Amino acid sequence: MDFFEQTGKVAIGSRLRMLTDKVTEDAAKIYQLYEIDMQPKWFPVFYSLSKGAEVTITELAKNIGHSHPSVSKIISEMLKKGYVVERKDKLDGRRNVISLSSRGKEIYLKIDNQLIDVNAAIEELSNQTQNKLWEAISEWEFLLAQKTLLRRVMEKKKERDSLKVSVVDYTPAYKQAFRALNEEWISTYFEMEESDYKALDHPQEYILDKGGAILVALYDGEPLGVCALIKMNDGEYDFELAKMAVSPKAQGKNIGFILASAIIEKAKSLGASKIYLESNTILKPAINLYHKLGFQKIAGKPTPYARCNIQMELIIG
Amino acid sequence: MDFFEQTGKVAIGSRLRMLTDKVTEDAAKIYQLYEIDMQPKWFPVFYSLSKGAEVTITELAKNIGHSHPSVSKIISEMLKKGYVVERKDKLDGRRNVISLSSRGKEIYLKIDNQLIDVNAAIEELSNQTQNKLWEAISEWEFLLAQKTLLRRVMEKKKERDSLKVSVVDYTPAYKQAFRALNEEWISTYFEMEESDYKALDHPQEYILDKGGAILVALYDGEPLGVCALIKMNDGEYDFELAKMAVSPKAQGKNIGFILASAIIEKAKSLGASKIYLESNTILKPAINLYHKLGFQKIAGKPTPYARCNIQMELIIG
DNA sequence: TATATTTGCGTAATCAGTTACGTAATTAGT
DNA sequence: ACTAATTACGTAACTGATTACGCAAATATA
Numbered sequence: 001m002d003f004f005e006q007t008g009k010v011a012i013g014s015r016l017r018m019l020t021d022k023v024t025e026d027a028a029k030i031y032q033l034y035e036i037d038m039q040p041k042w043f044p045v046f047y048s049l050s051k052g053a054e055v056t057i058t059e060l061a062k063n064i065g066h067s068h069p070s071v072s073k074i075i076s077e078m079l080k081k082g083y084v085v086e087r088k089d090k091l092d093g094r095r096n097v098i099s100l101s102s103r104g105k106e107i108y109l110k111i112d113n114q115l116i117d118v119n120a121a122i123e124e125l126s127n128q129t130q131n132k133l134w135e136a137i138s139e140w141e142f143l144l145a146q147k148t149l150l151r152r153v154m155e156k157k158k159e160r161d162s163l164k165v166s167v168v169d170y171t172p173a174y175k176q177a178f179r180a181l182n183e184e185w186i187s188t189y190f191e192m193e194e195s196d197y198k199a200l201d202h203p204q205e206y207i208l209d210k211g212g213a214i215l216v217a218l219y220d221g222e223p224l225g226v227c228a229l230i231k232m233n234d235g236e237y238d239f240e241l242a243k244m245a246v247s248p249k250a251q252g253k254n255i256g257f258i259l260a261s262a263i264i265e266k267a268k269s270l271g272a273s274k275i276y277l278e279s280n281t282i283l284k285p286a287i288n289l290y291h292k293l294g295f296q297k298i299a300g301k302p303t304p305y306a307r308c309n310i311q312m313e314l315i316i317g
Numbered sequence: 318m319d320f321f322e323q324t325g326k327v328a329i330g331s332r333l334r335m336l337t338d339k340v341t342e343d344a345a346k347i348y349q350l351y352e353i354d355m356q357p358k359w360f361p362v363f364y365s366l367s368k369g370a371e372v373t374i375t376e377l378a379k380n381i382g383h384s385h386p387s388v389s390k391i392i393s394e395m396l397k398k399g400y401v402v403e404r405k406d407k408l409d410g411r412r413n414v415i416s417l418s419s420r421g422k423e424i425y426l427k428i429d430n431q432l433i434d435v436n437a438a439i440e441e442l443s444n445q446t447q448n449k450l451w452e453a454i455s456e457w458e459f460l461l462a463q464k465t466l467l468r469r470v471m472e473k474k475k476e477r478d479s480l481k482v483s484v485v486d487y488t489p490a491y492k493q494a495f496r497a498l499n500e501e502w503i504s505t506y507f508e509m510e511e512s513d514y515k516a517l518d519h520p521q522e523y524i525l526d527k528g529g530a531i532l533v534a535l536y537d538g539e540p541l542g543v544c545a546l547i548k549m550n551d552g553e554y555d556f557e558l559a560k561m562a563v564s565p566k567a568q569g570k571n572i573g574f575i576l577a578s579a580i581i582e583k584a585k586s587l588g589a590s591k592i593y594l595e596s597n598t599i600l601k602p603a604i605n606l607y608h609k610l611g612f613q614k615i616a617g618k619p620t621p622y623a624r625c626n627i628q629m630e631l632i633i634g
Numbered sequence: 635t636a637t638a639t640t641t642g643c644g645t646a647a648t649c650a651g652t653t654a655c656g657t658a659a660t661t662a663g664t
Numbered sequence: 665a666c667t668a669a670t671t672a673c674g675t676a677a678c679t680g681a682t683t684a685c686g687c688a689a690a691t692a693t694a
Contacts, residue, residue, distance in 0.1 A: 096673070125466070135447070156437045356680095390680090
């Protein structure tokens with residue numbers, strides 16, 4: 001298909017379907033050629049039963065990788081043809097135990113010759129190709145089982161998005177964003193508190209002038225994330241990581257990670273050796289992020305925030 | 318899938334379908350990830366229209382390799398979303414001319430990033446495989462276009478069947494078969510004539526004793542084909558190839574070809590340099606066979622058979 | 635110029651799978 | 665021992681494709 005050479009590999013799904021259709025269409029004709037009254041879709045079930053064992057619907061489904069309703073339907077069609085017999089399990093009344101009837105076994109013997117020829121034909125076809133389809137499918141199945149295509153695409157997206165994210169130092173131009181981004185998540189999950197207003201309305205006075213820092217993450221020039229380092233004077237910690245906020249619009253763009261990494265670097269450059277933070281366990285993604293960055297949970301410490309139920313620290317190595 | 322390693326490549330259709338399903342399932346989720354309100358099946362149509370040209374339903378269908386009703390349905394869905402506009406062709410009232418709406422173009426721009434990521438993901442996946450799926454599909458498409466799977470299997474069947482066919486010299490044990498096989502086809506297409514009875518009832522006297530020969534094709538020991546060489550005394554031809562009959566039961570087993578080839582060999586071994594035959598053009602498979610073996614049509618010659626309307630000869634080189 | 639054939643395309647039915655859902659039987663948890 | 669959860673599996677509805685069919689418009693043919 002010329003078309004697919006144009007679209008590129010994004011259309012691999014469509015292309016696979018077309019090939020699948022072409023192959024299964026011929027499969028039906030091949031059964032006709034051998035005068036075997038059978039449908040291609042029955043084959044996996046037939047094959048599974050050919051070993052002679054009695055199997056339940058669900059076992060069959062698992063075996064051949066179909067859903068159970070699919071097998072259920074196939075079995076009822078095969079029953080009509082008299083190729084299988086069913087039997088209720090006496091020990092477990094839910095189970096429908098299936099096996100090949102003598103008629104079914106007969107048919108399966110007839111199929112034998114066909115299998116030989118089909119195999120030979122495919123083998124010959126395969127020998128004319130550089131790239132082995134069968135093995136390629138096998139490899140794809142394996143790789144997709146390890147990591148789905150969706151997951152792989154998500155990673156690529158994150159990678160590309162990261163490139164568009166830049167982190168810059170706070171300037172008064174971002175005062176509005178600093179407040180809005182924080183207020184957004186705080187008022188979603190909690191209530192704004194006294195200490196919030198102080199810091200958010202006067203970042204210069206309450207954070208920067210006291211020796212702290214604020215970083216802003218820009219995506220396509222738009223400020224979508226903010227984070228502050230607040231100077232602490234308790235003798236143990238140098239800074240508190242606080243007022244971290246990322247817009248929900250920026251979900252999945254890795255901004256949180258980039259921003260937090262940058263703020264840790266900033267702390268390091270300011271000579272910090274220990275950073276403190278407060279959060280709440282209902283903010284799971286945030287906690288995960290802190291954990292990923294090396295923060296460890298610590299025991300309680302007095303805090304002005306009602307919403308805080310977890311405290312963490314990072315020792316800068 | 319372990320299952321497919323057991324069944325062998327006959328199940329390649331099933332296996333292809335499973336992979337296809339897995340891939341397209343993720344495709345839908347990928348559109349969601351990029352917050353694009355679009356279905357994977359629309360992609361080929363979208364892509365075709367993205368060049369900006371106005372295209373009819375049928376053109377689209379040919380382009381992307383779908384049936385036209387499929388495209389028709391896709392377009393009506395895309396119309397509902399406002400991604401395309403349709404317009405009746407003024408010069409040809411049957412044609413429904415489709416193009417992307419501005420909304421559709423917008424969406425297509427949004428897709429761009431996604432395409433980049435998906436391509437990158439597939440490329441990366443592909444790099445981890447020994448056998449390239451994309452290229453393998455391409456090769457299969459090419460080879461199947463040249464000769465379908467059905468055709469390939471038919472050839473293999475013929476090959477295998479040929480091995481079961483043996484050709485032996487006539488003995489009185491085959492007298493019954495010689496008559497029955499010939500009567501079967503003659504009375505199906507024509508009427509039995511005087512000369513038929515003579516030869517069929519007395520092969521020893523009318524054929525063998527006069528220096529002719531009869532061969533019998535056995536399939537699994539059963540006589541399913543017969544053919545005779547009748548000595549001619551007209552100075553030009555050595556033998557007439559006649560009384561060739563193959564049971565309809567033996568269709569597709571290549572018996573005709575094997576038998577005729579054997580009888581030509583026999584003629585050669587009897588020192589013949591020119592063979593003659595009479596037939597009728599309604600027996601197309603027979604005429605084709607003779608042609609394949611090198612027989613050429615010749616001009617009329619007197620014949621005792623009413624059913625004869627074509628005469629052929631083979632010059633043995 | 636009238637009639638037959640071909641073409642474009644929409645609708646309906648079908649197909650091989652799926653998910654959603656309901657029911658009955660079994661097993662687990664307290 | 666009784667309720668809750670799980671399991672087996674059948675039915676129904678949906679999905680993305682197909683073929684079959686029919687109508688109307690255009691084109692070819694006599």
